[in-house]
Amino acid sequence: MNLTYTGLELRRVARDLVSMFFIAVLPAFFYVIFGASMSYGSEPVGNGNAALYVMIAMAAYGAVTATTGVGGMAAVERMQGWGRQLGLTPMSDGQYVVIKGVVALVISAVPITLIYILGFFTGAEGSGAAWFLSAVVVVAGAAVFSLYGLLAGLLFRTEAAVGAASGSLVVLAFLGNIFFPLSGTMLTIATFTPLYGYVALARYPLTGGEVVSTTGEAAAVQPLWMPAVNLVVWGIVFALLCTWLVRRGRGRQ
Template sequence: MNYLIKLEITRTLRNKKFMFFSVIYPSALFLMIAGPQGNDLVPGTGLRMGAFYMVAMASFGALTAVLLGNSEKIAKEREKGWVRQLRLTSLPGRGYVLAKIASAAVVTLPSILIVFVVAALAKDVRFAAWQWAALTGVIWAGSLCFAALGVAIGYLATGETVRPIAMITYFGLSILGGLWMPTTAYPQWLQDISSWLPTHAYAALGQAVELGAAPHTKDVTLLVAYFLLFAGAAAWFYRKDTLKT
């Protein structure tokens, strides 16, 4: 299993297109969205634009790495027969899934850190040392929820349908969850829906740390519940796929 994890990490780092959209793209979006209003307050959050969008785009970058990366790789490898070949070896099924999550996690951390560096240098975002460490930890750990979702989509979709399914899920969760704009700008009915989405809870973890507080119990509970749901779905789809072969 260790060899497969090293192989997956190497393949991920060599994929220049994936690395661009996972690592560079979120930082570029941060600069465009935060704009010259980096010091303006975001209504209803208590955060300035620079700080708000730093967490939002760091979360968005992590989401890109674990959701899009896992779903498309797994679906295409199933189609090419690579997953079936691995099943003929002594590698347990969980080993393949863990290798995918590990390779995505390698890209997730740089994408988070680069957004932080850009925010500090370009928008003068400042926090205490413990807050920077806590922000890195909660955003990185929270991405596991979406890694499980990526695995589930990868086993649900085919090589032809995985991209549209993953992209609709990816952009839908990002926009509705408030990663691209504050949910306070949405109608009240949409805010009510957004408050129960995993991406909203995900961004709220970092926002709470920025305000000097611990993440809210509701947000942590929601993410754990979604993780269990997505992981359970991934396991079910994996077993279903195994029976087909």
């Protein structure tokens, strides 16, 4: 891996203050507003409290915003001629992919670290396993959404499209049971949306699969395989669509 190019890429992304605001500052703000500052933050949820429940979701939201942006820009750069420039260097396509993956991982760690630190100092409580395992799932699962960003870049081939893909995560977050607990028909719909499985898996070490409800209904317990299948299926869908678009693009050349 080319450490010099990796460092340049990290500095380039970090200098984009608007993107870093939406990646790190906004999710942290959401956590403070919807988690730490609310009276229900101390209410018990699983082996912790509601503040930790919200904290995990906001960290996941920030992480996928980061990986979607990096994945999308990688596609746009290649199609706008940057790939030909890199072809003049010793860097291979494989190295380019690895570098972009490392950049996405490092950038996604920024909101996760910030929000977990905020949670620690603002009353988020849970078992050690819930803190550690949720962070692992948030980091690992966010990689799937680099494919979502890549798909947007391949499909529309503009930086605006990548921004739109990142912006669409807000809608997917509402539909995915991230910003507030859904119930009834809306919860049923949520289980089929891309972000639901990812965040439900991240929360699983805290909730043990218990579905949080604000309607006073008896809490249902969701088996682990349901969010896992959701995440895997959407990952496959994104990967297949990206592969098809790459092959179609080559066929036109």
